[in-house]
Amino acid sequence: MSRVPPVWPPVEVEPPQRHPDAPEPGTKLGPHYAHCFGCGDAVEHGLHLHTVADEDMTIRAKFTVTEAHQGAPGLAHGGLLACAFDEALGATVGEQLRQPAVTGRLETDFLRPVPVGSTLHIVGHLDGVAGRKVYASAEGRLGAPDGPVALRARALFVTVDLAHFVEHGRAEDLRAIAEDPSLLRNRQHFNINP
Numbered sequence: 001m002s003r004v005p006p007v008w009p010p011v012e013v014e015p016p017q018r019h020p021d022a023p024e025p026g027t028k029l030g031p032h033y034a035h036c037f038g039c040g041d042a043v044e045h046g047l048h049l050h051t052v053a054d055e056d057m058t059i060r061a062k063f064t065v066t067e068a069h070q071g072a073p074g075l076a077h078g079g080l081l082a083c084a085f086d087e088a089l090g091a092t093v094g095e096q097l098r099q100p101a102v103t104g105r106l107e108t109d110f111l112r113p114v115p116v117g118s119t120l121h122i123v124g125h126l127d128g129v130a131g132r133k134v135y136a137s138a139e140g141r142l143g144a145p146d147g148p149v150a151l152r153a154r155a156l157f158v159t160v161d162l163a164h165f166v167e168h169g170r171a172e173d174l175r176a177i178a179e180d181p182s183l184l185r186n187r188q189h190f191n192i193n194p
């Protein structure tokens with residue numbers, strides 16, 4: 001099977017501009033929403049992705065595969081691995097641009113099986129911006145930051161305004177957040193991204 005990658009980004013892009021309030025390299029980012037399956041503390045069997053801002057439009061993330069994440073016996077489910085990349089790429093885009101954005105398209109190459117108990121080290125990079133379209137890519141290495149590459153992913157995020165979440169979200173969840181903003185991360189900007 002040919003694995004020649006298509007041209008990336010697929011359209012002409014501008015270099016991304018880091019927002020003045022983007023976290024400094026080395027900042028631990030923490031969950032953006034307690035009930036987020038990718039990063040939230042309140043989700044017992046969630047992925048609990050931990051992310052750290054890095055230099056040069058990059059985010060580093062770690063995800064440890066548990067029993068609850070299996071597809072085949074002892075191996076991570078591919079859909080959950082794609083979820084980990086959605087989360088890491090979403091953080092790459094949202095944190096650097098400090099603007100809400102949702103996943104429009106996500107493609108994932110699975111190069112090696114990922115066993116239960118192993119940790120995936122993901123590096124996400126913001127590749128370019130074309131109007132509301134934001135392109136980002138990531139690589140996941142097994143067991144260590146310099147371990148073998150297990151996955152690669154590329155995504156298109158589309159920037160949206162806050163009305164997206166008000167219009168499409170559930171009223172009771174929005175009310176709960178209004179009553180207890182600590183459900184979202186308590187930073188200078190609140191993180192409404194899904």
Ligand SMILES: CCCCCCCC/C=C\CCCCCCCC(=O)SCCNC(=O)CCNC(=O)[C@H](O)C(C)(C)COP(=O)(O)OP(=O)(O)OC[C@H]1O[C@@H](n2cnc3c(N)ncnc32)[C@H](O)[C@@H]1OP(=O)(O)O
Pocket residue numbers: 032038086087088089090091094095098099100101102103104105131132133156158160189190191192193194
């Ligand atoms: C003060 C705030 C600060 C914030 C800071 C944040 C820090 C955050 C930290 C942490 C981040 C969190 C991490 C979360 C990670 C998880 C993210 C998810 O899983 S998101 C859930 C899944 N995704 C959806 O639910 C989207 C569902 N889709 C939609 O709502 C719409 O389709 C949407 C918004 C994507 C586009 O709809 P339209 O009507 O607004 O715009 P149209 O014109 O259709 O698209 C815009 C452009 O994008 C292209 N486009 C859209 N989808 C495409 C696709 N699938 N493939 C190719 N192009 C696509 C279109 O062709 C168009 O391009 P042309 O401008 O014409 O060149």
